[in-house]
Amino acid sequence: MDASLFAKMLSDKSITDLKKLGYKYPKADLQEFVALLKENFYYKLPLNDFGGERIVFLEGVTQVSLSAVRILLTPQRSDQLFGAKAMEDEILSTFRIEQIHTTRDSVRRVLAGHSPRNEDEHRVYGMKRGLEFIADPSHTITEGNLYRLYQMTIGEFLPEEDQLLPGNRYRHDAVYVVGAKVEHTGLPCSKLPEYMAALIKFAKEDSETNALLKAAILHFYLAYLHPYFDGNGRMARLLHLWYLVQQGYSSALFVPLSRYVEESRNRYYNAFSLVERNQEISGIVDLTPFLTYFIEQVYRPLGENKMGGHAMDSFKEALAQGKITEKEAALWQFVLSCYGNEEFSTKQLEKDFGNAAYATIRSFVLKFESLGMLVSTRYGNRVKYRVI
Secondary structure, three states: OOHHHHHHHHOOOOOOOHHHHHHHOOHHHHHHHHHHHHHHHEEEEEEEOOOOOEEEEEHHHOOOOHHHHHHHHOOOOOOOOOOHHHHHHHHHHHHHHOOOOOOHHHHHHHHOOOOOOOHHHHHHHHHHHHHHHHHOOOOOOOHHHHHHHHHHHOHHHOOHHHOOOOOOOOOOOOOEEEOOOEEEEOOOHHHHHHHHHHHHHHHHOOOOOOHHHHHHHHHHHHHHHOOOOOOHHHHHHHHHHHHHHHOOOHHHHHOOHHHHHHHOHHHHHHHHHHHHHHHHHHOOOEOHHHHHHHHHHHHHHHHHHHHOHHHHHHHHHHHHOOOOOHHHHHHHHHHHHHOOOOOEOHHHHHHHHOOOOHHHHHHHHHHHHHOOOEEEEEEOOEEEEEEO
């Protein structure tokens, strides 16, 4: 293939959709292009597709925003392992993605420590336990811990026919993802122990792959294998967060990643489908469409929304001038990571941060408003603040 044609195809905006690329170029060129990618350009992962071939992705197309990395690495000085607001939004969003009914009032009630009153609230309680489990850095990613996480989060609340058999960590029969048609068939259950062991090994071993990309790879692969009768999507998103926690991305539990997924839910499911449609053309499972989805729809918005451009400049200037205390700096980092551009009240910040008196919180918001980093809005007798 002519080098200029290859370069043109590689830089085409339809690079992640081979069917669309096939509309623009002759079939023979597309076949040669894919062959060259296989031979020289794909990064091969130590994970196999259902036929035993290595899964791949294009490194040059999957570059993660540094601002997202900085946000997720920002140390948290709260005395909580998991941001209260982030946990609330994470539970709501992960349920909505799967079209599981619950309400914000029910989530808040369970998170406040009340006993579940009904089936919906039992599921919320399970997710709360699961998030608390992965927030503890001593709970490393192992097959045994993955089984514990599944049971406490999902398995205990399933009807009997969807539960795992005693002694089984994974399903014992076939499973299908069905929409208007069968969208995906899970890995044959006899192969699950082998493939899940490979997934856990990949999660635990050192890798050249960027940690944010690797988290998304783990997310995809668990959903691809579909090791459970129910709850695979929730477990995939939990594993994504869990890996980031294990890698030291301390703010991952103060940012509801599933909310970004929920806001782009159709693109999320389309990314899964696109990987499989491309496989029908290329014969290879290329994760590039799924990884670019996470980069464009989750990581990039996270970096953009959390940096608070003008406010960050004002913060750096005030910090350099000695106008900000260590406690105020910790509160500011917490506000950026936990709320981003969303509004919050002083009471909410006091509860979520958990490591400062109300008088300190009140002084902080008034001072940062005067410094031009926060803006307030009055709602009757209530006042809420947000980052400028």
